[in-house]
Amino acid sequence: MEYNILNIISAVVFLLLIIGFVIISLILNYHWNRYEISIYKTALIKKVYFIVSSILLLVILLLFLNLKK
């Protein structure tokens, strides 16, 4: 029962995290594209942001899948 509640909370948190990430990424992307001064620097920022975020999200996903076991 306790584990079920924790699993539900984890699933909700994971879902909210994905939704939040998509929204924030869209807003950041808009700001970087609209107000950038250097195209190359902005491209580098985007790469770093999406690579680090993807790695962290992958780790979170693996940990989330591990909860179900």
Add this chain to the structure above:
Amino acid sequence: MITLLKDEEIILIQRRHWLPFLFEILPLAILTCLPFIFALFIFGGYLPSNLNNVFLNYKNYYFFFSFVFIFILWIISIVLWTNYYLDIIIITNKRIIDIEQFSFFSRDESEVRFEDIEDVKIEINGFWESLLKFGNIYIQTAAESGEFKIKNIENPEKIKDIISLQKEKVAEKKIS
């Protein structure tokens, strides 16, 4: 992107100094380490065995929520960095443009033309500002806006010189 006027050329693009940004980001970096330090303490066998067994049952949840926490800190850091990155001052041969990014959708863009500048003053206050060469620039203008303030800018002396030189050039052009 800045739209330049006719015959306008960019002389200098200067960002704010990184130190105020570092002070913003440092607490987040410390917070990122906390889940790992707690993990060492909780799962490293420093607790009594009965308490240790209870925590071990929730190990997966601990790491899941820790990484969620780290991910949120990462996003906050990127947002703070974006605010810092988009905060700039642009000096062209016609005007000074000061762009201040406060947060998402909160942005202040002000400009002053060289012919409106009456006086330029710099302010370097404190140990770190003197050591790392950054400070504020105050530009007194003849325009309605009065004083134009640029905060925490790198090399204020160099910028003041550029502004004074450019102001002179514009004045000479006007006379000739």
